[in-house]
Amino acid sequence: MKHTEFFNYRKLTEDELKSFNENGFLVIKGILTAEGVDKMQSESMAAWGREKESFDPGKSWLQNSLLVNIHHQSPTVRDYYFEGPLVDIASQLIGPNIKGATSQLTFKMRGNTKPFGWHQDNGYGELDPYNALTTLTALDNTDRGNGCLWLIPGSHKQGQIKVHQDAEQKQTQSEIIVDADDSLAVAMEMQAGDALIFNCWMLHKSDGNYSSDRDRRILFLRYADADAVEVYNDQKPRLGRLVKGTTRFDEVREFEGDI
Ligand SMILES: O=C(O)CCC(=O)C(=O)O
Numbered sequence: 001m002k003h004t005e006f007f008n009y010r011k012l013t014e015d016e017l018k019s020f021n022e023n024g025f026l027v028i029k030g031i032l033t034a035e036g037v038d039k040m041q042s043e044s045m046a047a048w049g050r051e052k053e054s055f056d057p058g059k060s061w062l063q064n065s066l067l068v069n070i071h072h073q074s075p076t077v078r079d080y081y082f083e084g085p086l087v088d089i090a091s092q093l094i095g096p097n098i099k100g101a102t103s104q105l106t107f108k109m110r111g112n113t114k115p116f117g118w119h120q121d122n123g124y125g126e127l128d129p130y131n132a133l134t135t136l137t138a139l140d141n142t143d144r145g146n147g148c149l150w151l152i153p154g155s156h157k158q159g160q161i162k163v164h165q166d167a168e169q170k171q172t173q174s175e176i177i178v179d180a181d182d183s184l185a186v187a188m189e190m191q192a193g194d195a196l197i198f199n200c201w202m203l204h205k206s207d208g209n210y211s212s213d214r215d216r217r218i219l220f221l222r223y224a225d226a227d228a229v230e231v232y233n234d235q236k237p238r239l240g241r242l243v244k245g246t247t248r249f250d251e252v253r254e255f256e257g258d259i
Pocket residue numbers: 106107108116121147148149204205206207218220
């Protein structure tokens with residue numbers, strides 16, 4: 001069911017499709033209505049308050065800034081993830097068959113000064129085919145002062161960057177940071193309700209939130225081809241809800257689990 005009171009549905013134009021192929025990213029202005037932003041903020045904050053403590057510089061990114069599977073706790077995020085405007089947009093960019101691959105909050109609350117260095121999202125759990133999409137929906141206005149995202153336009157063209165992690169790093173899910181030229185970085189300043197979407201090979205990073213009075217709350221959703229497999233996991237199918245089209249994997253077609 002379409003929730004037009006919360007989400008603005010539209011298709012990408014030919015120019016946007018061309019720009020995505022060339023630059024590897026797009027910003028969709030106002031994908032959430034003001035009411036949609038309010039609703040997601042309040043449902044997300046209820047979950048955040050139940051699960052998270054205040055920022056501790058001694059703790060990891062995972063502990064300070066991530067809350068996974070937020071669609072289990074926020075009905076509005078769930079509708080947006082599985083039936084919102086991003087599903088058709090993902091299908092325009094990936095193809096007719098789409099599954100959800102990740103849903104999480106990445107919240108950098110005021111005073112959370114931890115940066116997140118350059119990386120590709122396909123560096124964390126490589127998926128094949130290499131057309132998975134990250135979507136970041138801003139729940140606050142975000143700029144250089146409160147830890148907005150930065151990316152390097154066109155950097156997706158260098159493909160998968162192999163990073164070696166030892167067994168301990170894998171276990172502790174430590175960050176997988178790569179080298180990149182900061183002089184090429186562009187700040188992705190957004191208004192609450194805008195979405196940034198980019199290819200799985202896009203190099204991106206964020207700085208700390210050094211503001212004293214502005215949170216930087218982002219909803220992170222990832223979509224993949226419905227047949228996408230996990231390269232790091234013996235090519236097993238990535239499990240996630242089928243949101244459009246079909247798949248050759250029974251376990252994905254029947255999936256009703258966590259992701
Ligand atoms: O939320 C952020 O600041 C960075 C998040 C990010 O780049 C990621 O989760 O891949």
